Amino acid sequence: MRTIYLKILDFKIKINLLSGLNQGPTKIAAIKQLEKQLETYLKPFISPIEFKKCDFIIDIDSDYTELDTTTIQNGQNIYMLMYKHISKNKIKTFYQIGIYQFGSIFQGILIDLLSKSSGFNMHCSAVLDNSSIILFMGRSGAGKSTISNLLNENYPKVADDISLIKKTGSNFFFYEGPEISKNWANRTANKYHIRCIYFLKKANKSWSEKISKEKALKILLESTRIKNRATIKSVMEFTDQFNEFYNLYFTKNKQEILKFMENTKK
Amino acid sequence: MKYKINKGLINQVVGGKMTIFDGENSLLHTFSESGSFIFKKIRIGADDQDIIDMLVKRYGIKRAIAEKDFYEFVNELLLKGIISK
Numbered sequence: 001m002r003t004i005y006l007k008i009l010d011f012k013i014k015i016n017l018l019s020g021l022n023q024g025p026t027k028i029a030a031i032k033q034l035e036k037q038l039e040t041y042l043k044p045f046i047s048p049i050e051f052k053k054c055d056f057i058i059d060i061d062s063d064y065t066e067l068d069t070t071t072i073q074n075g076q077n078i079y080m081l082m083y084k085h086i087s088k089n090k091i092k093t094f095y096q097i098g099i100y101q102f103g104s105i106f107q108g109i110l111i112d113l114l115s116k117s118s119g120f121n122m123h124c125s126a127v128l129d130n131s132s133i134i135l136f137m138g139r140s141g142a143g144k145s146t147i148s149n150l151l152n153e154n155y156p157k158v159a160d161d162i163s164l165i166k167k168t169g170s171n172f173f174f175y176e177g178p179e180i181s182k183n184w185a186n187r188t189a190n191k192y193h194i195r196c197i198y199f200l201k202k203a204n205k206s207w208s209e210k211i212s213k214e215k216a217l218k219i220l221l222e223s224t225r226i227k228n229r230a231t232i233k234s235v236m237e238f239t240d241q242f243n244e245f246y247n248l249y250f251t252k253n254k255q256e257i258l259k260f261m262e263n264t265k266k
Numbered sequence: 267m268k269y270k271i272n273k274g275l276i277n278q279v280v281g282g283k284m285t286i287f288d289g290e291n292s293l294l295h296t297f298s299e300s301g302s303f304i305f306k307k308i309r310i311g312a313d314d315q316d317i318i319d320m321l322v323k324r325y326g327i328k329r330a331i332a333e334k335d336f337y338e339f340v341n342e343l344l345l346k347g348i349i350s351k
Contacts, residue, residue, distance in 0.1 A: 153287065191275055213280050213281035213283070214280070214281070214283070214285070214294075214296045217280055217285065217294065221287070221294065226294070232276050232287050232289065233276055233278060236276065236277060236278035236280055236285060236287065239280050239281070239339060240279060240280045241286060
């Protein structure tokens with residue numbers, strides 16, 4: 001058994017790679033491929049220091065027997081087991097799943113851990129401006145990916161789909177997390193101060209207007225994936241502390257939006 | 267009379283205003299400054315007469331006006347299932 005030790009959002013997570021004996025060449029190739037992809041996907045978060053106590057354990061098992069026989073049919077849909085809970089802080093998944101499925105499982109685990117630890121997730125893209133973060137929110141098709149791609153030259157993209165926010169001390173910070181999405185972004189294990197949050201609206205000219213906390217809270221709650229009591233409380237607390245909420249009407253003209261962003265700093 | 271805040275609601279001051287999230291109905295309620303003041307007093311268990319006295323003192327208004335405003339607000343909270351008697 002090999003273990004990957006991860007430190008992410010101040011959580012300690014262990015991934016146990018359980019490869020059995022007598023594996024055929026196809027299985028060995030699948031195992032090696034997933035291990036290699038995991039190392040790439042999780043690279044910034046791999047801890048060189050081993051630890052015994054941790055917040056979550058993921059077992060990745062090479063025994064397919066359970067997976068092969070666990071399918072459920074509901075009408076035309078056939079469901080196959082992707083992972084199972086072993087205990088409240090341990091799951092078991094299988095080498096047969098691909099890296100995209102693993103990414104989805106892993107993101108769910110992080111969001112769940114966050115919700116128990118004064119944190120929450122937001123459906124948004126994010127760019128880095130010096131040492132602080134600008135978040136872009138909006139409904140599907142509002143331009144979250146578009147704007148972060150337009151700005152990427154001067155403002156590196158750090159999230160494309162989901163942003164993880166966690167309270168550390170008395171302040172909330174943006175944490176980079178692993179993300180597998182249509183546009184891969186370069187990851188680090190850093191945390192950042194949040195400069196402002198823009199709610200996107202497409203327009204012919206780029207301009208912004210400040211919006212009330214009341215309106216912002218409504219949108220933030222809509223865009224949070226897990227809505228348990230602790231998460232909602234954290235979103236409300238964050239909205240109370242944070243003051244920079246804006247509607248951003250933006251054009252797809254790269255130079256214009258870059259100029260607009262420069263002007264916001266003045 | 268005393269009122270109690272119904273279970274399942276999440277309350278938090280956001281931008282100086284008391285904000286209530288009703289998870290069951292996915293509703294967000296935000297109170298005005300005076301509404302926030304009344305809600306905070308209900309939350310700590312003050313009775314209606316004490317709260318009305320506090321409103322008279324705080325806003326320098328006549329008792330009859332404070333009573334009218336208080337019960338109007340409280341009836342709305344009762345109707346929306348935010349508090350109960």
